Structure formats: structure tokens, C-alpha cells
Amino acid sequence: MSRIALAAIMLVAMTGSSAFAATRPAAKLASANVENGKAVFERWCSACHAPKASLAGTLALQTKYNGEVPAALEQRTDLTPDVVAFFVRNGVAWMAPFRKTEISDIELADLGAYLAKGPAKRTDAKRKDAKRKDKAR
Amino acid sequence: MTHLPAGLTAATFADAVKAMQATVGTEWVFTSDPDVALYRDAYSLFHDEPEERVASAAVAPANVEEVQAIVRICNARGIPLYPISTGRNLGYGGSAPVYSGSVVLDLKRMNRILSVNEGDCSCLVEPGVSYFDMYKHLRSTGSKLWLDVPDPGWGSMIGNALDSGGGYTAAPYRGHFEAQCGIEAVLADGEVLRTGMGAMPGSETWQQYRMGIGPCLDGLFRQSSLGIVTKMGFWLFPQPEAHLSCTVDLFRFADIEPLIDLVNELEYGNIFNGMPSVSSPVLTRGGGMMFAEVPAEEEMDKMVRETGQPAWRFSVSFYGPEKVIRAQWDYVQERFAKAFEGAKFREGQFTGFPLDEAAMEKASKARFGIPSLDIFAVGSRSPNNPEPSHGHIWFSAIIPRSGKGLVQANRVMRQACERLKIPLFMFSPAVTCWTRSFVLFAAVPVSNDPAENKKLREAVREVIGICAEHGWGEYRCPPAFQDAVMDSYSFNNNILRRVNERIKDALDPNGIISVGRYGVWPKRLRDGGKA
Numbered sequence: 001m002s003r004i005a006l007a008a009i010m011l012v013a014m015t016g017s018s019a020f021a022a023t024r025p026a027a028k029l030a031s032a033n034v035e036n037g038k039a040v041f042e043r044w045c046s047a048c049h050a051p052k053a054s055l056a057g058t059l060a061l062q063t064k065y066n067g068e069v070p071a072a073l074e075q076r077t078d079l080t081p082d083v084v085a086f087f088v089r090n091g092v093a094w095m096a097p098f099r100k101t102e103i104s105d106i107e108l109a110d111l112g113a114y115l116a117k118g119p120a121k122r123t124d125a126k127r128k129d130a131k132r133k134d135k136a137r
Numbered sequence: 138m139t140h141l142p143a144g145l146t147a148a149t150f151a152d153a154v155k156a157m158q159a160t161v162g163t164e165w166v167f168t169s170d171p172d173v174a175l176y177r178d179a180y181s182l183f184h185d186e187p188e189e190r191v192a193s194a195a196v197a198p199a200n201v202e203e204v205q206a207i208v209r210i211c212n213a214r215g216i217p218l219y220p221i222s223t224g225r226n227l228g229y230g231g232s233a234p235v236y237s238g239s240v241v242l243d244l245k246r247m248n249r250i251l252s253v254n255e256g257d258c259s260c261l262v263e264p265g266v267s268y269f270d271m272y273k274h275l276r277s278t279g280s281k282l283w284l285d286v287p288d289p290g291w292g293s294m295i296g297n298a299l300d301s302g303g304g305y306t307a308a309p310y311r312g313h314f315e316a317q318c319g320i321e322a323v324l325a326d327g328e329v330l331r332t333g334m335g336a337m338p339g340s341e342t343w344q345q346y347r348m349g350i351g352p353c354l355d356g357l358f359r360q361s362s363l364g365i366v367t368k369m370g371f372w373l374f375p376q377p378e379a380h381l382s383c384t385v386d387l388f389r390f391a392d393i394e395p396l397i398d399l400v401n402e403l404e405y406g407n408i409f410n411g412m413p414s415v416s417s418p419v420l421t422r423g424g425g426m427m428f429a430e431v432p433a434e435e436e437m438d439k440m441v442r443e444t445g446q447p448a449w450r451f452s453v454s455f456y457g458p459e460k461v462i463r464a465q466w467d468y469v470q471e472r473f474a475k476a477f478e479g480a481k482f483r484e485g486q487f488t489g490f491p492l493d494e495a496a497m498e499k500a501s502k503a504r505f506g507i508p509s510l511d512i513f514a515v516g517s518r519s520p521n522n523p524e525p526s527h528g529h530i531w532f533s534a535i536i537p538r539s540g541k542g543l544v545q546a547n548r549v550m551r552q553a554c555e556r557l558k559i560p561l562f563m564f565s566p567a568v569t570c571w572t573r574s575f576v577l578f579a580a581v582p583v584s585n586d587p588a589e590n591k592k593l594r595e596a597v598r599e600v601i602g603i604c605a606e607h608g609w610g611e612y613r614c615p616p617a618f619q620d621a622v623m624d625s626y627s628f629n630n631n632i633l634r635r636v637n638e639r640i641k642d643a644l645d646p647n648g649i650i651s652v653g654r655y656g657v658w659p660k661r662l663r664d665g666g667k668a
Contacts, residue, residue, distance in 0.1 A: 060519070094529070095519065099232065
């Protein structure tokens with residue numbers, strides 16, 4: 001239900017009368033830098049969205065989805081770069097939109113790629129990376 | 138659709154955009170509707186109304202020379218320019234201009250920490266440096282220095298100080314404009330001014346002595362429309378050995394007058410240096426953020442007897458070496474025990490520094506100069522707040538630091554908000570960022586429904602008037618109320634505003650910088666000419 005609900009909310013928001021910035025297509029995942037996306041997350045998002053129940057973003061998403069999806073963004077497996085870009089550029093409730101001098105389009109694509117990758121794939125990627133390094137030794 | 142500044146042709150505007158692009162690169166001039174929309178005030182009280190204050194474009198320079206060039210481009214063409222530092226002054230206007238059609242000068246890219254001096258405990262920064270940036274820098278360099286932070290850590294050190302922001306650590310650092318030392322500003326003609334000792338080439342004391350010679354000009358740039366601050370120095374707090382927080386509970390309504398007088402004597406006598414607070418457990422039973430109306434003396438004393446809750450609680454804190462702060466706490470207890478029958482004392486948390494990771498997690502962050510965004514949880518969607526609001530505004534009035542002043546302001550404001558149906562979610566009458574007065578803070582949600590916002594605007598304007606009748610003035614406010622608040626400082630036929638206008642006309646004759654900010658308008662827009 002949660003994915004459908006989220007998609008429905010997005011559709012309403014994106015086609016609604018709000019004059020807030022429309023989302024531009026996020027850059028292709030392949031060209032995005034996931035490591036940099038992690039740095040963007042830590043710089044701009046983690047103060048509200050880290051896995052700590054009392055933080056504004058984590059508290060809000062826990063309340064909104066009631067456990068159907070993880071409350072902390074980095075633990076989600078259903079995020080896409082477009083969803084991330086939509087919320088970054090439009091904001092929601094008390095979260096004001098982020099300007100391009102704060103999170104540039106390239107950084108936004110990196111952030112989207114990082115969050116879209118999901119925790120399991122990120123762990124896999126790390127493991128593979130470690131293996132490659134082992135072999136290189 | 139571009140919202141051009143009034144009286145400007147599309148051709149002149151296009152010409153200015155081209156010149157700005159040549160200055161900073163096309164990537165850093167924002168003119169498309171979606172890009173410019175990112176500069177809307179997300180908490181605007183005019184959301185989606187014709188009066189919403191919106192930008193025509195935004196430009197983001199990387200250094201002082203680019204700021205000078207942009208100012209000259211705009212000055213030559215009469216284009217209003219609205220500087221923002223990090224644009225995160227949410228609740229007080231955000232990144233939007235006060236005058237529609239202004240080009241927002243976004244200084245976020247100017248984010249260099251120019252120096253941190255461990256010897257004299259100061260720093261010099263650019264406007265894009267946030268509290269998070271400085272904190273990270275201090276920790277990563279192993280600095281012994283703390284910074285004083287406001288609630289949201291993503292704000293600009295400079296922008297927050299210029300709007301008179303405040304924090305939570307020791308007294309000399311809590312008022313952020315008061316803790317600044319040395320300003321560099323670009324004036325409307327593109328010239329660069331340095332205040333204080335910065336005016337003397339080769340001086341090593343720009344961050345040590347604020348005054349220099351002659352009239353002190355720093356105040357020209359506070360909440361002002363006279364220049365664009367591109368550098369500012371600050372005094373930083375050397376990490377103390379420890380912190381101790383304690384409380385004193387008093388049980389009679391009548392204790393409030395002598396309580397505040399004694400708090401004042403102890404603070405101004407340097408017996409404690411942490412941020413004090415005066416609250417009322419019996420009147421905040423509905424939640425610490427909502428101070429109820431102070432009832433009549435007999436009724437309050439009855440409530441105290443029935444609930445066992447103290448009438449007043451003085452929270453006091455100390456930074457310093459353990460043996461010193463424990464002695465200070467002993468002295469505070471001695472003075473209160475002598476002055477108040479039945480005073481109860483509680484020694485709270487003792488914390489040594491530096492904090493380890495585990496202590497950091499539990500720490501009262503702002504008290505220890507650690508930036509965060511924790512405050513936003515008060516408005517988050519939560520089981521108690523299932524439908525979060527669109528944003529919020531602050532009402533922040535300076536009221537007397539006396540028992541009588543606190544009680545009177547509390548009653549007048551509570552009754553006014555009740556009558557005008559202002560939906561407060563925070564009401565705190567005795568905030569002490571500044572040591573010599575109280576600030577009465579009230580927070581109110583804003584809506585995205587124009588009808589609701591219209592009602593709220595009218596109600597808040599009435600409250601501004603009621604406060605002014607009592608001599609209580611706001612020290613800071615969202616753009617929607619800046620004219621009304623400036624009008625309320627009305628001594629001698631509003632000479633404060635009139636002198637501000639004379640200075641504005643002299644320094645910025647074309648009236649381009651921060652048009653309308655805090656109720657000061659250039660000549661062409663005065664007396665009903667405002668757009």
C-alpha cells in the first residue's frame with residue numbers, strides 16, 4: 001500500500017496547482033556517484049533523517065507510514081531518484097525546498113542514486129569492493 | 138513568468154542578467170521559473186497570494202569581487218538586490234526578498250572559514266558558513282573552541298547575527314550580533330567598507346577591538362538595507378572544563394518579583410554565566426512549551442497547594458572549572474535560602490568536557506554549542522500532531538526583565554491570543570538569550586490557505602499594536618510585519634525610521650539593497666508607493 005500511497009501523493013503534488021519547482025528528470029543512475037550521494041546525505045539530510053526516532057524527518061515518516069516502510073531514509077528500499085528529487089526541490093510540511101546553491105542538480109542525482117540503491121545493495125557493493133581490494137593485494 | 142521589478146523594462150532586466158552571467162557564469166544565475174521558485178519563502182504568510190514576495194531571479198557569486206560587480210550592475214540599472222546568507226531563516230522570511238521583483242543575491246557559495254585564531258579565540262568567516270560547517274571545522278582541527286548555536290544549525294553565522302539571532306551557551310556569546318567583532322560590507326556603489334580595526338591596513342586587531350575610531354558603524358548592517366556583509370569576525374568560547382545545571386523551586390506567586398531581582402543581581406554580578414530560565418511548573422503542566430496565563434495571586438497559590446507543583450522554577454547553569462562552578466552553586470543556594478522561605482534546590486546534570494560519543498548522544502546539544510536540527514521535531518508529523526502545518530512564524534517581543542513585567546506580558550499576550558484565536562503551539566514569556574531583558578516568544582503555525590493566513594496576519598498586527606501600547610516591541614519579525622513593527626517604534630513621530638531613511642538615501646540613493654527590509658523603504662517607494 002505504501003508505495004502506491006506515495007506514488008499517489010506525488011502525482012497529486014506534481015500535477016497540483018502549487019507553483020513550487022517541478023522536478024526535472026534526475027540524472028541517469030549510471031553516471032551518478034553513490035559515494036558523493038552519501039556525503040550529500042550526511043551534509044544535508046541526516047540531521048533530520050538519520051535512524052534516531054526523535055529526529056524531525058524520521059519521526060514524521062514513522063508516523064506517516066507506521067512501520068510499513070522504514071522511518072529512516074537510508075533503510076528504505078522503495079526510493080527512486082525522482083522521488084528524492086521531488087521532495088528535495090519541493091519540500092514537505094516544515095522541510096523547506098533546497099536551492100541549487102545548497103544541493104546542485106549533480107549532487108541531487110548522486111543523492112538520489114545513493115538512496116535508491118537501498119541498504120542491502122550498498123552493503124553488497126561494499127563487500128564486492130573489499131573483495132576487489134583483497135584480490136589486488 | 139518572471140516577476141520583474143516595478144518600473145523596469147524586460148530589455149534592461151535581460152541586459153542585467155547577461156552582465157551577471159558574464160560575472161559569475163551562466164550556471165549561477167537562476168532565471169527559470171522552477172529555479173526562482175526555490176527562493177520562495179516556504180513559510181510565507183502570503184502563500185500563493187498576489188502579495189507574496191517573490192524574486193525575479195537569483196545570482197550566486199563566489200567572492201567579494203563578484204559581489205561588487207553584481208552590485209554595480211544592479212545599481213546602474215536600478216535593480217533591487219536582496220542578499221541572503223544561507224537563506225534558512227525560516228519563520229522570519231527564509232530566502233525570499235521583502236520586495237517582489239528583487240534579484241536574490243545568494244551568498245551560500247561564499248562559504249570559506251577565513252581564519253580561526255586559537256590564541257585570541259576568534260574567527261573570521263564568509264556568509265555561506267553555517268553553524269554545522271564551523272562545528273565540523275573546529276572538531277576536525279582539534280580546536281579548543283566552542284561556538285554558540287541557535288536552534289537550527291544550518292543557519293549562517295553571519296546571517297543569524299545580522300538578524301539578531303541568539304543561542305544557549307555562556308552570556309558573552311549568546312547574543313550573536315553582540316559576539317561579532319569586525320564587519321566587511323559591500324556598499325550600494327560597489328565600494329568595500331571594513332568596520333572597527335579592519336579600517337586600518339595591517340591591523341592585527343580586527344577581531345579583538347570592535348570600535349576603531351569614531352561612530353561605531355557595525356549597527357548599520359544589522360537588520361539593514363545598507364550593505365552586503367561579505368565577512369564577519371566572531372568571538373568564540375574556549376571549551377570550559379565542565380557544566381553544571383541546577384534548579385531552585387519557589388512556591389508562592391509573590392516570589393516572582395524578588396526572584397527576578399535576585400536572578401538579575403547574580404547574573405550581572407557574574408555569579409553564573411550559563412543561560413538562566415524562569416518557568417512555572419504549575420502553569421506548564423500541559424507541556425513545557427506552553428506557559429499558561431498567570432492567574433490571580435490567590436488562585437495560583439491555591440493551584441500550588443493542590444498540585445504540589447512549584448509556582449516558579451529558576452534554572453541556572455554554570456560553565457567553568459569544577460571547583461569554581463560548585464562554589465558558585467553553593468553561593469546561589471545560600472542567597473536563595475536567605476531570601477525565600479521553603480525554596481527547594483536540586484543539583485542537576487554535571488558534565489565534563491570534552492564529551493565522549495555516548496554523552497554526545499544524550500547531550501543538551503545547544504547548551505554545549507553543538508548544532509542540530511532537533512528543534513524541527515516540535516512541528517513534525519507525530520502521533521500528537523497527525524496533520525503538520527505548512528510552516529510557522531515567530532512573534533518575539535522584548536519585555537521587561539522584572540517579575541511584574543513577566544506576569545503582565547504573559548497575561549496581556551495570553552488574553553489577546555485567546556480573543557483573537559491565534560493558534561499558539563509555543564508560548565514562552567521569559568527567554569534569556571540577552572541578559573538585560575526578557576524576550577517573549579510565541580510560535581504560530583502558518584497555513585497554505587489564504588483565508589486562514591489573512592486572519593492570522595490581521596490578528597498578529599493587532600497584537601503588535603497591543604504590545605506597543607505597553608512598550609513591548611518586537612526585535613525581529615517576518616517580512617509580513619516589518620512595516621507594522623517599525624511603525625510601532627514611534628517616539629518623536631517615528632524619528633527612528635526617518636533617520637534610517639536619511640541614511641538609506643545617503644548610502645544607497647538608487648534604493649537597490651534589501652528594499653523594504655525592516656520597514657525602511659527607498660524614497661521612490663515611501664508614502665504609499667510600495668508595491
